[in-house]
Amino acid sequence: GAVVSQHPSWVICKSGTSVKIECRSLDFQATTMFWYRQFPKQSLMLMATSNEGSKATYEQGVEKDKFLINHASLTLSTLTVTSAHPEDSSFYICSALMGDRINQPQHFGDGTRLSIL
Amino acid sequence: DQQVKQNSPSLSVQEGRISILNCDYTNSMFDYFLWYKKYPAEGPTFLISISSIKDKNEDGRFTVFLNKSAKHLSLHIVPSQPGDSAVYFCAASILTGNQFYFGTGTSLTVIP
Numbered sequence: 341g342a343v344v345s346q347h348p349s350w351v352i353c354k355s356g357t358s359v360k361i362e363c364r365s366l367d368f369q370a371t372t373m374f375w376y377r378q379f380p381k382q383s384l385m386l387m388a389t390s391n392e393g394s395k396a397t398y399e400q401g402v403e404k405d406k407f408l409i410n411h412a413s414l415t416l417s418t419l420t421v422t423s424a425h426p427e428d429s430s431f432y433i434c435s436a437l438m439g440d441r442i443n444q445p446q447h448f449g450d451g452t453r454l455s456i457l
Numbered sequence: 458d459q460q461v462k463q464n465s466p467s468l469s470v471q472e473g474r475i476s477i478l479n480c481d482y483t484n485s486m487f488d489y490f491l492w493y494k495k496y497p498a499e500g501p502t503f504l505i506s507i508s509s510i511k512d513k514n515e516d517g518r519f520t521v522f523l524n525k526s527a528k529h530l531s532l533h534i535v536p537s538q539p540g541d542s543a544v545y546f547c548a549a550s551i552l553t554g555n556q557f558y559f560g561t562g563t564s565l566t567v568i569p
Contacts, residue, residue: 346500374557381466383546383561384501433500445491446548446557448500 343367344436346449354457355426361419361452363434369414370436374446375407378431390417424456460484461549463560471568476534478563480547483528487549487558492521492532495544495562504545505532537567 343366351359363373371392376384388398388409396409406428408420417436421428431453435446462481470476478492488509493501507514507521507530514521520533534541544562 344500384559386556386559389556431498435500445493445503445506447503448493450500451498453498 342438342447344370344434344447344449346434346452348452349450350453350455352455352457353424356423357456359421359424359454361421361432361434361454363417363419363436363449365415365436365438365447368436368438370417370438371414372437373411373417374435374437375409375417375419376433376435378433378451384433387419421454424454426456429454429456459561460487461547461558461560463545463547463563465563466561467564467566469566469568470537472539473536476532476537476541476565476567478532478534478545478547478565480530480532480560481528482530482549482558484549484551484558485528486551489550490521490523490530491548491550491557492519493546493548493559494541495546501546534565537565539567539569541565542567 345364347362373390375387387402388396390396390409390411392411398404411417433451435448460483491506492504494504495501505516505519505521507523512523523530544564546562547560548557550557
C-alpha cells in the first residue's frame, strides 16, 4: 500500500518550454503533498507544500510564478515548471501524506529528471 | 539553516558486519524521526521511524536508536548486505506540523 506515482520519469525539452509533472497517490487519499528538488550529491530541498483545495505554501526563495502547483483532488498534485531554463534542470520528487494521520511517513514518488537544453 | 545533519557523507562496510549511520538535529521540538533509503534516480523509500516517546525501534535487520538529550539518532543495519548499498536520509518532523526536515544523506556501500 501507500504507492505514489510520479509522471513523467524523465523529460528533455528546449529552453522556454513549460513542463508539467504529475504526482498521484494510487491507493490512499493525500490531503498534503510535497514537492522537492534534489541537486546532485545534495539533500532533498523542499520547494512547496501542497494542500488539497487550497493554495500551495512555498518555501523561501522558490518562485511561485515559476513553479506552479495545483492540488485539485485528494489523489493528484501537479507541478508546472513554466518557461523552463537550463538552470531548472534537476531531479524533482513529490511525496504524499496519508490523509490527516499524524506520525506517518511521507511516501515518495520515483522522481522526475528534468533536463532543459 | 540545516536543522538535521548527517556528518558522514559516505560509509563503507563489509558484508555481514554492522552498518551504523548517524544523524544529529538541532530543534528540540522534533518528535518524529524517520530513515529513508534512496537509490539513484528513484524516490526515497521509507525504512523505519521512531517517535520521541521511544528510544529504540526495531524492524528486522534495521534498528533506530534515539537519544533525545544528545539530539542524536542512529540507524543500525545488521547484518549488512550488498543490496543495502544506497543513500540513507534521516528526517525529522514536529507532531503538529506536516513539514519534514531531511539530512544531507549518507552513501552506504556494502562490500561483498
